[in-house]
Structures are given as C-alpha cells and as structure tokens.
Amino acid sequence: MKIIMAAAECAPFAKAGGLADVIGALPKELSRLGHEVNVIIPKYSLISEEYAGEFVLKESVEFSFKGQQKSFGVFEYDQAGVKFLFVENDSYFKRDQIYGEDDAERYAFFNRAVLEIIQRQEQQPDLLHVHDWHTAMVPFLLKEDQRYSSIREIKTVLTIHNLQFQGKFSKDTFLENFEMDARYYDEGIVEWRGDFNSLKTGISYVDKVTTVSPTYRDEILTDFYGEKLNSFLQEKQQDLVGILNGIDTEVYNPATDLSIEHEFDAMSMEGKLVNKRAIQRRAGLPERGDVPLLTMISRLSGQKGIDVLEEVLPVLLAEEDLQFVLLGSGEEQYEQFFRTLAADFPDKVYIHVGFDEAFAHLLYAGADIFLMPSHFEPCGLSQLISMRYGTVPVANKTGGLKDTVVEYDEQLKAGNGFLSDFSQSQPFGLALARALAFYQQPEHWEAVKTNGMKGDYSWSRSAAEYAKLYERII
Numbered sequence: 001m002k003i004i005m006a007a008a009e010c011a012p013f014a015k016a017g018g019l020a021d022v023i024g025a026l027p028k029e030l031s032r033l034g035h036e037v038n039v040i041i042p043k044y045s046l047i048s049e050e051y052a053g054e055f056v057l058k059e060s061v062e063f064s065f066k067g068q069q070k071s072f073g074v075f076e077y078d079q080a081g082v083k084f085l086f087v088e089n090d091s092y093f094k095r096d097q098i099y100g101e102d103d104a105e106r107y108a109f110f111n112r113a114v115l116e117i118i119q120r121q122e123q124q125p126d127l128l129h130v131h132d133w134h135t136a137m138v139p140f141l142l143k144e145d146q147r148y149s150s151i152r153e154i155k156t157v158l159t160i161h162n163l164q165f166q167g168k169f170s171k172d173t174f175l176e177n178f179e180m181d182a183r184y185y186d187e188g189i190v191e192w193r194g195d196f197n198s199l200k201t202g203i204s205y206v207d208k209v210t211t212v213s214p215t216y217r218d219e220i221l222t223d224f225y226g227e228k229l230n231s232f233l234q235e236k237q238q239d240l241v242g243i244l245n246g247i248d249t250e251v252y253n254p255a256t257d258l259s260i261e262h263e264f265d266a267m268s269m270e271g272k273l274v275n276k277r278a279i280q281r282r283a284g285l286p287e288r289g290d291v292p293l294l295t296m297i298s299r300l301s302g303q304k305g306i307d308v309l310e311e312v313l314p315v316l317l318a319e320e321d322l323q324f325v326l327l328g329s330g331e332e333q334y335e336q337f338f339r340t341l342a343a344d345f346p347d348k349v350y351i352h353v354g355f356d357e358a359f360a361h362l363l364y365a366g367a368d369i370f371l372m373p374s375h376f377e378p379c380g381l382s383q384l385i386s387m388r389y390g391t392v393p394v395a396n397k398t399g400g401l402k403d404t405v406v407e408y409d410e411q412l413k414a415g416n417g418f419l420s421d422f423s424q425s426q427p428f429g430l431a432l433a434r435a436l437a438f439y440q441q442p443e444h445w446e447a448v449k450t451n452g453m454k455g456d457y458s459w460s461r462s463a464a465e466y467a468k469l470y471e472r473i474i
C-alpha cells in the first residue's frame with residue numbers, strides 16, 4: 001500500500017509530546033512491513049540543522065489560499081525507508097515554537113498544502129492518515145472542495161491522540177481560512193455546539209477513526225472523558241478503533257542510547273546506577289545510590305494530575321528520605337508549584353523547566369520511579385519509555401496507563417508498576433507508598449523493574465494492526 005501521513009509534529013524533527021513520537025515511529029514500522037509511506041509535516045525553523053541541512057528542495061508550489069496566491073516549498077528527506085516531505089512557508093512556519101496564537105490559519109494553510117502535494121504526485125496514495133485536529137480538515141476538503149475532485153476517492157483515517165484538543169474556532173475563522181460555503185457551518189457539518197470544530201469535522205468525514213489505546217477508545221464515549229464530543233462519537237462507534245501505541249525501541253534503548261551517561265540492559269543494571277549519579281550530580285543533589293529517585297517528565301497541564309502531586313509531594317518530602325527531579329513546562333501555576341517545592345527542599349528536589357530531549361533520556365535511565373498521576377491519558381508513552389529503562393511507573397489507572405501498567409503482585413512477583421484509581425481506597429499517595437516500600441526490598445524491586453524491562457513496547461504489533469485496518473478500508 002502507499003500511505004500518506006500528515007501531522008503537526010514528528011520526532012526527531014519537531015516534538016512537543018507523544019504525537020511526535022508516534023509520527024516518528026509508526027511510518028518506519030509500516031515501511032518495514034513492506035508499505036510505501038510518505039510523511040508530510042511543516043518545516044518549522046526549529047528543526048535542527050543536523051536534519052534540515054540534509055533536506056532537498058523538490059518543488060515550489062503555488063496555490064490560492066484565503067483569496068490570494070501563496071506558495072510553499074516542498075523539501076524531501078529519506079530516513080529508514082520513509083519519505084518525509086516538509087512544507088516550507090516563512091510566514092507560517094519560520095517560528096521557534098511549534099504552536100502559536102494563529103494556529104487556526106497556519107494549519108488551514110498546511111491542510112491545503114497536504115492536498116496540493118498529493119494532487120501533484122505521480123502515484124496517488126491508497127490511503128491518507130491524518131492525526132489530531134491540526135490535520136483533521138484535510139478529509140473534509142478532500143471530499144467537499146472541487147479543487148481536489150481528481151483525488152476524492154482516496155480513503156482516509158484520523159487518529160485522535162488527545163480528544164481535549166479539538167481545534168475549536170469561530171464561524172468567521174472557518175469562512176476566512178477555508179473559503180468554503182457558509183452552509184457547511186449553518187447545517188452543522190463543521191459546527192459543533194456553537195463553534196467551528198476541526199476535530200469533529202475530521203471524525204465525520206473519515207472512513208475510520210482510531211485512538212491510541214483500547215481503554216481510551218471506550219472512555220471517550222462517556223460523559224466523563226468525552227470532552228463534549230461523546231454523543232457525536234457514539235454515532236461513529238462502529239468506525240472507532242483503539243490501537244495501542246508503541247515506542248521506537250531503537251531511539252529508546254538503554255543498551256545503545258548515546259544521550260545517557262552509561263548504557264545498560266536487564267543483565268547489567270549497575271549501569272543504571274551510574275546514570276542515577278549523573279542525574280544527582282547535574283541536579284546538585286546528594287550522590288547516593290540508596291535513596292529512591294523519583295522523576296516526572298511532562299507537559300505541565302491539568303490533564304497530567306499536578307494537582308495530585310501538590311497534595312502528595314510536600315508531605316512525602318517532609319517525611320521521607322527521597323529525591324525528586326522534574327523536567328517539564330506548561331501552565332504557570334504548575335511551574336510555580338514546582339519552583340516552590342525546589343526552594344522548600346533544596347537538597348531533595350531539582351526542577352528543570354523547559355524541553356530537553358537528552359536530559360529526558362538520562363532521567364528515564366537513571367531514576368527509580370516515574371510519576372504519572374494523569375486524570376486522563378489517551379495512551380501515554382512516558383510509562384512505556386520508563387519501563388524500557390527499568391524505571392518503575394506509579395500511575396493512575398486510566399486510558400493507556402490501564403492498558404500497559406500492571407500492579408505488582410508480591411506473591412507471583414508479576415506486574416510492572418503501581419496503580420491508583422483516585423478513589424478513597426486507592427489514592428495516588430498509597431500507590432506511591434507501595435512503590436517506596438518495595439523499593440526497600442531488593443528482591444521485589446529487581447522483579448518489578450525487570451518485568452518492566454522485559455515488556456514488548458515495540459511498534460511491530462500495533463503497526464500490523466494499522467496495516468490490517470488500512471487493508472480493510474481499501
């Protein structure tokens with residue numbers, strides 16, 4: 001099959017979260033299965049010269065956007081059997097940040113660019129796979145805009161990586177950016193509950209909708225997790241599939257990772273301790289192997305359960321001998337909480353506010369416990385990466401966390417982490433307390449760590465599921 005993917009992020013070029021990890025890994029795996037895959041993403045100026053320096057300009061495309069002639073360059077880069085096509089336009093993508101205030105217009109431009117590229121290709125794809133709201137208007141334009149009538153029959157899939165982000169804007173924004181008839185809004189085709197809604201539009205136009213774990217697939221049909229789209233999703237239930245994400249096991253490999261201090265595997269865990277000391281040195285914390293080192297690497301948003309840590313961490317840090325290192329950025333109130341925590345416990349807490357891929361790898365490698373008290377988690381990749389590096393997740397039992405983290409059973413020595421469900425009987429603090437208790441019992445800690453490291457988090461199974469889904473649609 002020839003598959004085209006379009007997305008706003010792709011690792012290692014431009015990453016803000018898990019979406020990038022998926023777009024960086026799934027196409028490679030599909031290519032390994034024998035399919036031809038093109039990935040179309042914006043050419044943000046933040047892409048490192050290490051890659052951008054190798055991009056080759058293939059063509060310059062002129063087209064009409066917002067009533068004006070606009071142009072963009074298409075740059076090509078081949079990696080691991082996948083062809084990456086980068087859309088260059090200075091006024092929209094020459095930025096130091098992936099996202100910004102004018103995203104409605106920027107991604108409207110990108111959606112059209114994707115279709116302009118496909119239309120010019122010699123061999124049409126069998127299927128177009130778009131991701132999240134940023135590219136969710138592509139299927140709508142493909143079917144409804146006369147400009148693309150020659151490629152209208154291409155099949156489409158949309159993956160929801162996070163239902164919270166729907167690309168909701170005003171009616172005027174729709175009219176200005178897409179130059180389509182107002183009836184699409186007035187008849188409720190691109191509208192939902194008084195907004196122009198990009199994600200909802202995508203959902204209604206694609207052949208199949210997928211989301212990134214089986215549990216999240218069921219959750220988003222409910223009021224609690226449905227982000228006000230659940231009644232609409234229920235209508236599409238038959239076409240909604242949950243396929244669990246994997247991780248790129250070449251990028252995240254403790255035995256070959258060049259960003260960490262010392263490589264290791266399940267057979268040579270002393271190397272993990274070298275990484276722990278490297279973190280402590282960098283963080284200015286006491287260099288001790290015996291103290292449990294907790295970490296969190298995350299976007300700091302309400303979803304991620306920082307409010308839970310606000311309750312748990314100050315008490316725990318006051319009472320227990322442990323260390324905590326945070327790597328993350330996001331909402332000011334949460335950044336402030338962690339700053340205060342670091343000031344209150346200078347010999348126990350270190351925070352790095354920002355995005356740092358290499359430090360993230362070191363933390364995954366050297367920490368003992370990874371905290372993930374998410375209120376909802378479509379899949380979550382951090383817990384998978386942690387387990388791959390022998391760092392034990394303490395997580396809330398929701399979405400993909402429920403599908404991947406298994407509570408440790410001391411009798412059977414089975415399980416790879418510790419779970420809460422936020423109820424009175426299973427609060428997060430209690431799950432963390434269990435983890436800390438087992439940390440003191442080496443035979444159990446070795447077991448839970450090793451169970452995690454032995455898990456198969458590769459993309460091979462899930463990529464095969466996507467391929468099967470594509471085949472069925474085609």
Ligand code: ADP
Pocket residue numbers: 016017018019021297298299327328329354355356357360379380381382383385
């Ligand atoms: P989400 O997509 O909701 O942000 P995931 O757990 O699916 O959460 O994926 C997060 C990805 O982003 C992981 O690869 C994680 O290591 C990475 N990440 C998050 N915050 C940072 C940060 N501040 N610095 C480096 N990597 C980060």
